[in-house]
Amino acid sequence: MPEPLSQRPLFKRLVLVGIGLIGSSVARIAMEKREIAAEVVATARTQATLDRVMQLGIADRAELDPGRAVEGADCVMLCAPVGAYAALAEAIAPHLAPGCIVTDVGSTKQSVIRDVGPLIPAGVHFVPAHPVAGTEYSGPDAGFATLFQGRWCLLTPPPGTDDAAVEAITELWRRCGSMVETMEPAHHDRVLAIVSHLPHLIAFTICNTAEGLEGESRQEVLKFSASGFRDFTRIAASDPVMWRDIFLNNREALLEMLARFMEDAQAMARAVRWGDPGFIEDSIERGRVIRQSLIELKQV
Amino acid sequence: MPEPLSQRPLFKRLVLVGIGLIGSSVARIAMEKREIAAEVVATARTQATLDRVMQLGIADRAELDPGRAVEGADCVMLCAPVGAYAALAEAIAPHLAPGCIVTDVGSTKQSVIRDVGPLIPAGVHFVPAHPVAGTEYSGPDAGFATLFQGRWCLLTPPPGTDDAAVEAITELWRRCGSMVETMEPAHHDRVLAIVSHLPHLIAFTICNTAEGLEGESRQEVLKFSASGFRDFTRIAASDPVMWRDIFLNNREALLEMLARFMEDAQAMARAVRWGDPGFIEDSIERGRVIRQSLIELKQV
Numbered sequence: 024m025p026e027p028l029s030q031r032p033l034f035k036r037l038v039l040v041g042i043g044l045i046g047s048s049v050a051r052i053a054m055e056k057r058e059i060a061a062e063v064v065a066t067a068r069t070q071a072t073l074d075r076v077m078q079l080g081i082a083d084r085a086e087l088d089p090g091r092a093v094e095g096a097d098c099v100m101l102c103a104p105v106g107a108y109a110a111l112a113e114a115i116a117p118h119l120a121p122g123c124i125v126t127d128v129g130s131t132k133q134s135v136i137r138d139v140g141p142l143i144p145a146g147v148h149f150v151p152a153h154p155v156a157g158t159e160y161s162g163p164d165a166g167f168a169t170l171f172q173g174r175w176c177l178l179t180p181p182p183g184t185d186d187a188a189v190e191a192i193t194e195l196w197r198r199c200g201s202m203v204e205t206m207e208p209a210h211h212d213r214v215l216a217i218v219s220h221l222p223h224l225i226a227f228t229i230c231n232t233a234e235g236l237e238g239e240s241r242q243e244v245l246k247f248s249a250s251g252f253r254d255f256t257r258i259a260a261s262d263p264v265m266w267r268d269i270f271l272n273n274r275e276a277l278l279e280m281l282a283r284f285m286e287d288a289q290a291m292a293r294a295v296r297w298g299d300p301g302f303i304e305d306s307i308e309r310g311r312v313i314r315q316s317l318i319e320l321k322q323v
Numbered sequence: 324m325p326e327p328l329s330q331r332p333l334f335k336r337l338v339l340v341g342i343g344l345i346g347s348s349v350a351r352i353a354m355e356k357r358e359i360a361a362e363v364v365a366t367a368r369t370q371a372t373l374d375r376v377m378q379l380g381i382a383d384r385a386e387l388d389p390g391r392a393v394e395g396a397d398c399v400m401l402c403a404p405v406g407a408y409a410a411l412a413e414a415i416a417p418h419l420a421p422g423c424i425v426t427d428v429g430s431t432k433q434s435v436i437r438d439v440g441p442l443i444p445a446g447v448h449f450v451p452a453h454p455v456a457g458t459e460y461s462g463p464d465a466g467f468a469t470l471f472q473g474r475w476c477l478l479t480p481p482p483g484t485d486d487a488a489v490e491a492i493t494e495l496w497r498r499c500g501s502m503v504e505t506m507e508p509a510h511h512d513r514v515l516a517i518v519s520h521l522p523h524l525i526a527f528t529i530c531n532t533a534e535g536l537e538g539e540s541r542q543e544v545l546k547f548s549a550s551g552f553r554d555f556t557r558i559a560a561s562d563p564v565m566w567r568d569i570f571l572n573n574r575e576a577l578l579e580m581l582a583r584f585m586e587d588a589q590a591m592a593r594a595v596r597w598g599d600p601g602f603i604e605d606s607i608e609r610g611r612v613i614r615q616s617l618i619e620l621k622q623v
Contacts, residue, residue: 106600155547155549155550156549156550174549175546175547214540214543214547215547215550217532217533217536217540217544217552218533218544218548218550218551218552219547219550219552220551222529222551222552222554222555223551224588224591225529225555225588226551226554226610227591227606227607227610227611228584228587228588228591228606228610229521229522229525229584229587229610230609230610230611230612230613230614231587231609231610232517232580232583232584232587233517233518233613234609234610234612234613235583235587235609236517240513240514240517243514243518244514244517244518244613245613245616245617245620246475247455247475247514247515247518247519248518248617249455249474250455250456250457250515250519251518251519251520251522251523251526251558252517252518252519252522253617254522254526254554254555254557254558255522255525255554255555256613256614256617257554257614258551258554259611259613259614260611260614260615263604263608263611264604266603266607267600267603267607270591270595270603271595271598271600271603274595274596274598277595278595278596280532281588281592282592283532283535284528284529284532285588287528287529287531287532287535288524288525288528288581288585289585291524291527291528291570291581292578292581292585295570295571295574295577295578295581296574296578298571298574300567300571303566303567304563304567306527306528306531307527307559307563307566308563309530309531309534309535310527310528310529310530310531310559311530311559311560311563312530312534313533313534313544313545313556313559314530314556314557314559314560315560316545317545317548317553317556320545
């Protein structure tokens with residue numbers, strides 16, 4: 024790891040486009056320590072959100088129009104659901120100052136490069152990023168300054184991205200407490216499909232399945248949830264629009280991982296139906312290896 | 324709720340047949356407070372387990388032969404994996420004293436009634452039970468005296484079961500700290516299929532799917548597990564033989580719930596493939612209702 028840069032602010036003006044859980048956490052860190060930006064500007068879809076942001080005191084200035092918000096910024100961070108990126112990029116592109124770095128926090132990286140990349144004007148840098156952190160809560164009240172502490176942030180700069188811009192975004196995330204790694208965008212999307220997107224899809228789905236049961240059984244799902252079901256529901260509380268966008272924007276990798284999972288589940292179903300104890304036990308044992316590795320890596 | 328019985332021991336001699344997480348928790352409670360039994364006898368498949376039990380001081384006496392173990396008992400509790408019940412019932416049946424109550428702690432209740440019921444001698448009572456409590460750990464070291472505190476215990480007595488026997492087992496579980504409810508066996512198996520058996524099957528399966536990925540991605544599953552995957556792995560650490568037996572002994576209900584889940588997952592896959600944002604968002608929203616209800620019921 025290189026020596027930390029001096030702790031003067033990295034940027035003169037950081038603009039957060041969208042200020043939910045991630046955006047408002049970055050805002051809190053930036054406002055508290057002033058090591059990331061001398062000025063923090065927030066823009067959001069609704070005036071109500073911006074009013075709340077100013078009430079919380081987590082930005083120096085709020086601006087409803089995204090184009091006007093980004094004027095004069097040296098760093099613009101997209102923190103909206105990834106499905107909104109194309110329209111946002113179109114709205115801000117004409118207002119971006121030369122030398123500005125555009126970055127983001129989205130959970131899908133190929134889609135961001137596809138949707139935002141072509142709209143970035145010459146002389147503006149583009150460094151896609153994904154802080155792998157979150158909770159099941161959303162909105163500007165949900166953020167907190169320690170969210171990124173000890174968590175990974177993955178950068179997926181397209182080939183030819185300016186080294187100094189990549190280093191600046193790396194330093195931004197280090198100052199948020201993250202460990203930073205660079206990854207190839209397609210590889211990022213595959214890895215996140217299995218560790219995050221598929222588990223969320225499964226969690227939403229089993230909640231849906233339970234919700235669809237007849238009245239009495241449905242009540243009992245709630246009553247006896249502690250016996251396993253409850254563990255699945257925490258992540259199912261996450262923001263629907265954000266997850267809808269992630270699923271639609273990581274389609275190929277998510278469908279591939281889901282197909283593998285469905286094959287494995289069908290094999291288990293078949294073993295249960297025809298009574299193959301050896302197959303079931305082996306499958307369970309193989310899966311336990313992962314859990315053991317997590318325990319050894321102290322990830323639990 | 325009726326007045327509690329006097330706190331003299333409920334039974335003269337309680338025999339625990341199998342002494343893993345559940346059995347050793349009951350043993351600890353019985354030995355600590357002496358309100359459940361004047362004498363606690365343990366029997367298990369191996370002498371090593373019984374040696375450990377005596378070392379831990381959680382039984383008055385250990386006996387390797389299950390037939391000899393149950394002699395003179397007024398309560399026998401089967402605490403082995405449900406797949407072992409038929410053979411165990413056959414081994415103990417000739418040795419059961421008249422008036423003895425046979426009960427169990429298995430997670431599947433129709434199978435227990437099918438496997439054990441016909442082997443119970445005349446004059447011996449049979450009260451199937453399921454304490455809905457557990458952790459991902461197993462073995463005699465894993466038990467603890469507060470495991471059942473505030474948790475449900477479901478009794479599924481077959482029609483015609485002696486009322487006094489049902490009341491005695493009810494009182495046993497109350498003295499373990501549980502809330503007791505009686506349920507129809509088939510209904511029990513359906514409810515547990517959705518709240519416990521299906522979540523475990525899914526957790527084992529997704530761990531298996533991840534374990535099957537190529538080397539590099541597999542390492543990254545571990546590295547980035549905090550982004551959702553980790554929540555699924557805790558319950559996947561549970562005992563393979565116990566779960567194998569549960570799956571095979573609740574086949575119909577489990578396969579039905581799995582089929583419903585697979586249909587719902589396929590519908591999500593289809594919406595992702597063909598790009599149906601409304602369907603995805605609605606599905607997520609419907610599932611969130613369950614989570615909201617859990618929060619309102621303070622079950623999280």
